[in-house]
Amino acid sequence: MRAWISIVLTAVMLSVSGCGFKDIDKRYFVLGIGIDKTNDDTKPYRVTLKLGIPSAKVEPGQSNRSQLISQDASTITEAVRLLKSKVDKELDFGHTKIYLFGKSLAYDDIQKPLDWFVRRRDTQMIGYVAIGEPSAEKILSTKPPSERLPANALIMSFNGEGTESSYIMTERLSDFQRRITERGKDPYMPIIQMSGESFAILRAAVMDKHRIKLELSEQETRVLNELLKKNKNFELYTKSGKDDFAMSINRFGMKYKLLNEQVNPKIRMTFHITGVAEESSRRLHSQDWSRLERVAAKQAEERFLGLLRRLRDHGLDPIGFGLRYRAMGHVSDDEWQKWLELYPKTEFDLQIHVQFVGTGSVK
CATH class of the missing domain: 3.30.300.210 (Nutrient germinant receptor protein C, domain 3)
Structure with a gap:
């Protein structure tokens, strides 16, 4: 019996130390994902990933080290596979908190990108969804001077730990998915706009089950935030x-x-x-x-x-x-x-x- 237990434990240790597990220094943590619509019908999606680069020193504006990579492809899955060839480490989506849709894509159809988000077992349903204006790639490229960690400014804008504004609407991926699939409750997303080196979140868009149907003004966004x-x-x-x-x-x-x-x-x-x-x-x-x-x-x-x-x-x-x-x-x-x-x-x-x-x- 002891011999069989030793064999089983040895097999488990070998499987864990094999290709199924990679050390933390061999991973790239994806902090934000942006999906835009391209003008090429054969490659309609542009996927942008914001990758955090570890740093031993944390200071505002100094440790905000990140890498932005983009890829056009016919599907989201293909784009991610191609993006893996551009980096030397495994892409880890377990820490992703920001999911952005480009404004042109949000006016077209978001069903397919959303399906990719919710099907992956390593994506967090507690992440935040939003619309990037003019594009998701532009928003992910912002580096506010006060930001201490990559993409942390966007995360703190939505999680309530930083700023609190009646104009900032917050929508999590889990609730957004429910609104897309359920009768009687339509989805919405905040709109993130470029503002110099940073961004501004002042408006929101209300959607049907596929695309934007109505963009709200700043005052209308605030009223809807109060009601919701x-x-x-x-x-x-x-x-x-x-x-x-x-x-x-x-x-x-x-x-x-x-x-x-x-x-x-x-x-x-x-x-x-x-x-x-x-x-x-x-x-x-x-x-x-x-x-x-x-x-x-x-x-x-x-x-x-x-x-x-x-x-x-x-x-x-x-x-x-x-x-x-x-x-x-x-x-x-x-x-x-x-x-x-x-x-x-x-x-x-x-x-x-x-x-x-x-x-x-x-x-």
């Missing part, structure tokens, strides 16, 4: 007559329900918003706070209604009203087709409750 994430890190700017002030929101709640979905479809949405004055053109402490709350609620209603109606008119539903409809028991194909006919006729009934709790550190 219930993000409280935003400001509510109010201007009406002599009232000109901005509220910093410290509490934001939203819930909704579908009413009379078979006859006159209506979606009632209830908001509870609490905040303090962060900027004002005049003293607010002696004002009628209830009146200020009504004015702020009215302006908030206009912001929300403008975006909701625009999404509805384009047949897009990133919030998931259709998924709520299916959860109510409407799961057959005929009932889903009925929802697709009802959604363009849907009206929104917004009930917004704003609570003004302070004027900041001054009256």
